[in-house]
Amino acid sequence: MDAELVDRAVNGDREAFGRLIERHYDFVHAVAWRWSGSEADAEDIAQDVCIRLGSAIRGFRGTSRFRTWLCTLTLNAARDHRRRQARDEKKIVAYASDPTLNADSGSDDEDRREALWTAVRALPGKQCDAVLLVYAEGLSHAAAADVLGCSEATISWHIHEARKRLRTLLGKEAV
DSSP: OHHHHHHHHHTTOHHHHHHHHHHHHHHHHHHHHHHHOOHHHHHHHHHHHHHHHHHHGGGOOSSSOHHHHHHHHHHHHHHHHHHHHHHHHHHOSSOOOOHHHHOOTTSOHHHHHHHHHHHHHTSOHHHHHHHIIIIISOOOHHHHHHHHTSOHHHHHHHHHHHHHHHHHHHOSSOO
16 A cells, blocks of 8 residues: 555655655654654654655655655654754753663663663664664664664674663663
């Protein structure tokens, strides 16, 4: 069904484009939330993806599944959003402490999970992307490599390095 809608949307069919958006909005929002960790940011990213999709759909060649291509588009939008936020945060004089450093061993599972995802989002870009694709989105290393445009071995290496860094950041065996 996606293939037909994509073909029609690429050729300018607005109704097909709208149906694609409706069909995949929840997926885009979920990916955006995992990358941002914030409902408001996820909404902004998802809206940005919908706007970008209007012009980007014409560039879809069908060499990968539409959902994989859409994941890549969402990932790029989330990265752009993250960079915008980083620039804005530099302008703020009183910046709050990193919550992952304040997570104590007495916190409940939800707090630990949130601290872990916060720490994951603090990882260097490619490590963060690899961990989120494999553990948050449930992709295989091969599928994550396809999304990020690298080898499966590179994904495995990024995840290995991320685990080491997370152990240091969190100071416990949460990973």
